[in-house]
Amino acid sequence: MSDLADGFTWARRLKVRHLESLLVLEQAGTLTEAAVRLHMTQSAMSHWLAEMESLVGAPLVVRGGRRLELTPAGQLMKRLAISVLGDVSRAGQALNASARGKTTRLHVGSVWSGVARVLPMAVTHFQRLHPEVSVTVTEQPVGTLLERLARRDLDVVLGTIDARTYHSGLQYETLFEDDICVVVGRGSPLWGDTGLHPLGSLVHEQWIVPPKGTTMRGQWDSALIDAGAPWLQPKVETAAITTLLTLLHSGNYIGVCSEEMTRYQSAHAMVHKVAIDRVIRFGAVGVVWNKDLYSETIEAFVQIAREISRPGGTGPAAAAR
Known part of the structure; x- marks a missing residue:
């Protein structure tokens, strides 16, 4: 004993x-x-x-x-x-x-834009070709994802391409350009509204915005300054798309979301895009990986993401568009 x-x-x-x-x-x-x-x-x-x-x-x-x-x-x-x-x-x-120079696991980090369309399509198509590989997905702000990628906690990141991407040990490829949209849920009187709204006229709404330090928040704050409305006080700050959607449908809130995510959620009647008097650029979205850890598995995933994002490409997204 x-x-x-x-x-x-x-x-x-x-x-x-x-x-x-x-x-x-x-x-x-x-x-x-x-x-x-x-x-x-x-x-x-x-x-x-x-x-x-x-x-x-x-x-x-x-x-x-x-x-x-x-x-x-x-x-x-x-x-x-x-x-x-x-x-x-x-x-x-x-x-x-x-x-055989391969792996049985792939850990992918992603931001909202990727989760909307490219990521689920890429994972689905990837696993059809590589059924032996288990995929783990982490959704966080791109700054956190890049830090984890540099520490080798992640294998590849699908996120915003900005100055933080130019790390000496990282490699990246741009997939598409994205914008920022204003959205509401069924709890808002703006649901179904087709009129054009000056951004400055909406500053007194109950806003849900991304946290400070995120790429989307930086672009959003710049757009407010350009619209002459730099003092918007958000009601909620969150980087979680699930929290945004839940709040939009539970009360009279208005939020910001990437164009890719807005397009996807609108197609499923989950959000309504409010037309505003300007285009707000989000920026380039792409894939990022460690230069010295570029395996066949990562290469296969990057190639599939590339084909899905290419206009008129041969990836599975071509038939879904």
């Missing part, structure tokens, strides 16, 4: 074969059938079970009718077996991919 309390000593004598045998035994229900499935004799199967029970210091199975059932100790070992064998399997896949 002292070995078990130690937490490690007993585990050093534990083999993957022990864990595999236990899972097969529970599924098979009998020692005989488990031995057949593992291509061993019944006595060998009994030996593996007895050895594991000796390590644990408690019975792992009991006979319940015609089938063997796991004891409480057996259930604990089953959870360990599922965890360990799952990790072993995933590590094997990753090592195999690494030997």
Whole structure:
């Protein structure tokens, strides 16, 4: 029992074969059938079970009718077996991919503009071609994403191309130019309004805007100055599109959103674009990656994003436009 309390000593004598045998035994229900499935004799199967029970210091199975059932100790070992064998399997896949110059995981960071259209299309098309790769998506302001990319927490970023992108260790490619739109939800009397509104006439509305320090907020503040309305006091500041949409539909709010996201949400009747008397540029949106970590997997994702963003291109977006 002292070995078990130690937490490690007993585990050093534990083999993957022990864990595999236990899972097969529970599924098979009998020692005989488990031995057949593992291509061993019944006595060998009994030996593996007895050895594991000796390590644990408690019975792992009991006979319940015609089938063997796991004891409480057996259930604990089953959870360990599922965890360990799952990790072993995933590590094997990753090592195999690494030997071929590939990876089984891709961590993508994105801003609103990318999430609206390019990112979901790129991920879907990418996984059709590379089903073995698991994709993780993180949505944050581009400054945070670029910091994480430089630290190698992310593999590739889909975001605004600005001065912060010109990091010596980063490579980028512009995909499209985006603008900023004024939007409302069903909670606003401006829902469905088709009139043209001077931006200055809307400054007393209840505004939801991106946080300070973001590219969109900087462009938005510049547009307010140009419109002679530099003192707008926002009601809410958020970088989350879900928060923006929820608030727009829960009260009389008005917000700002990228043209790409506005187009997507308008098509699903989630927001209404308010026509204003000026075009507010958001800027270039593109893909960014580390120069010294450009793998085949990242290259494949960048190529797909490039094809989706190209007007009249051959990517899956061409048919969706």
